[in-house]
Amino acid sequence: DxxxxxxxxxxxxxxxxxxxxxxxxxxxxxPNHALRSLISNFAHVSPKESSRPRTQQEHSQSQSQALISTLVSRSSSNASKLESLSRLVRLTKRDSSIRRKVTESGAVRAALDCVDSGNQVLQEKSLSLLLNLSLEDDNKVGLVADGVIRRIVAVLRVGSPDCKAIAATLLTSLAVVEVNKATIGSYPDAISALVYLLRVGNDRERKESATALYALCSFPDNRKRVVDCGSVPILVEAADSGLERAVEVLGLLVKCRGGREEMSKVSGFVEVLVNILKNG
Structure with a gap:
């Protein structure tokens, strides 16, 4: 510690x-805020849970198959899909084997369709499921290839507050893989959507968007993209308000020339830094 x-x-x-x-x-x-943010969103499996009887594990596997079938079926109602998503979110949160099973079953496409549905409740649960699936390293690149970034960007723009926060957290999870940092950074409006959320979002949205920006800015090419979106004044204001993650993003942006130039233009920037140093 x-x-x-x-x-x-x-x-x-x-x-x-x-x-x-x-x-x-x-x-x-x-501090590794990106990792801490991911950890805070998920409960680790306790030794007691991991050593549960095999019959219970088999029951969960059987249950998950029925839930997947309901989710992917075109004839399922929204209410049925919502119930399946809710239960799959609980199962995939703690069971790696079920996460793999959901991915291999083709249910990712059905979850993405739910994100596109316009139904906010379905959207929130499907994003939560995708977030759980992204915990598997093997899934991170696959989710991006399946088109999850387009959905995330759309949600960051017009989703509900909870959906926006989950979408930003999902970007953080996907950005753990180096190749995804480049893909996300080059995707139209992905970074600008995060910067916009940092400016207008509630506390949770701002925290998650700043964490996602921090994860993306560990890839040098993304720093200029973040600066070009007009992020520096927004980050300085967020840092002044006590958002620690904003300070960490600024710490990465100062490594690029454009970032330093923009910081020099922000009135009171030095005073903000001094206050942060004084107050911790």
């Missing part, structure tokens, strides 16, 4: 206690 690591450094140690590799002369701790 952070406290123990800081104590290790403050004691004068300049090697990693695990790998024994040397640290920098003046090491600093940088």
């Amino acid at each position: 952070r406290v123990s690591i800081q104590q290790w450094i403050d004691s004068g140690n300049r090697t990693c206690p695990i790998t024994k590799l040397p640290l920098s002369e003046n090491p600093s701790l940088i």
